[in-house]
Amino acid sequence: MVGIVEVSPRDGLQNERELLETGAKIELIERAVAAGVRRIEAVSFVHPKLVPAMADAEAVMEGLTRAPGVSYIGLVLNRRGFDRAVAAGVDEVNVVVPASDGFAKANQNSTTAALTEVAEEVLAEAAGRDLFASLTIATSFGCPFDGEVDPERVVEVARRGAAAGAKEIAIADTIGVGVPTQVRTLLDGVRAVAPEARMRAHFHNTRNTGFANAVAALEWGVDWLDSSNGGIGGCPFAPAATGNIATEDLVYLLHRMGHPTGLDLDALLPIAGFLSDALGYRVPALLPRAGAFG
Incomplete structure (x- = not known):
């Protein structure tokens, strides 16, 4: 069974113009959990x-x-x-490193090499505390500033992260430019240097390739896929981005393909309406508009 990590409370909301109140964020998280979500990126501890x-x-x-x-x-x-994060009582931490220097500079005024060193410190500390830690490699498929990203840059970040103690490694299509051939190439490369780590993939649907990439990752044998209720979210450096692949749409796809997820589609569907009301626009997810089938 492929697992789904719900990211709408963090990656989904962090770039929205409408800032949700704390109570609304809690309601979003608890609605997702009630629908069967068992891993959820609830918050981020940033400036x-x-x-x-x-x-x-x-x-x-x-x-x-x-x-x-x-x-x-x-x-x-x-x-x-x-x-x-430790003081707040999270169950696991997700450390992010961009594979491209252009994105590292724009987002954190740093470089991939420097941020990998920071991640190594955090991952080692998490391992010492027996706290589950994952490493997400942003801009794995392409960068808005540097263009194409050499897969070897992604593999090197993964190698160092795994050596430092990452229990899971995710390749992330931060700006939604990836295609299925890249998915297979990157997952093969990461697996070669991190054979013990769980594998996760994070896709955005900016250019309508997110679900094709998710199927490619599924067929490769990825352990977890990230998705966002309503398909909300995106990167501030990706103009006109439509957001993450939508959890509702992904669950429908996987279930119709015969892959159980543990999520209840009937319970997921109303969350899109909740988000549309809270954010003041109709969220991108398509299944809440068309309805399920079969």
């Missing part, structure tokens, strides 16, 4: 002035009714974020 949508991370974690068997994930970029 509140740089990402105002995530400024209430501690309050969200404190206000949640924690469901048994659910892993609440906190995204971190550095040791300070990691310490905040």
Whole structure:
């Protein structure tokens, strides 16, 4: 069974113009959990002035009714974020490193090499605390500043992350430019240098290739796929981005292909309406418009 990591409370909301109140974020998370989600990227511990949508991370974690068997994930970029995540009681941390220097410069005023060193420190600390930690390699498929990204850059970040203690490695199509042939190439490369790590993939549907990429990853044998309720989210450096692949649409696709996910599609569908009302526009997910079949 392929697992689904719900990312709407973090990657979905972080770039939205409408800043949701803490209570609305908690409701979103608890609705997703009620629909069967068992891993959810609930918050990120980043500088509140740089990402105002995530400024209430501690309050969200404190206000949640924690469901048994659910892993609440906190995204971190550095040791300070990691310490905040541990204090807030997350079940796992997700460390992000971009594979391209252009994105690293624009997003964090740094380089891939420098941010990999930071990630190594955080991953080692998490391993020492027996806290599950994943490494997401952003811009694995392409960069808005540097263009094409050499797969070897992705593989090298994965190699160093695995050596430092990453239990899971994700390739991320941050700006939605990837195609299925890239998916297979990158997953093969990462598996070669991180044979013990779980494999996860994160796709955006900016150019309508996100679901094709998800199927390619599924057929390759990936362990987990990221998706976002309503298909919300995106990158501030990807103009006209439509967002992450939608959880509802992905679940429908997987179920029709005979792959169980543990998620209840009937319970997922109303979340898109909740998000549309909260954000003030109709979210991109298509299944809530057309309805399920069969």
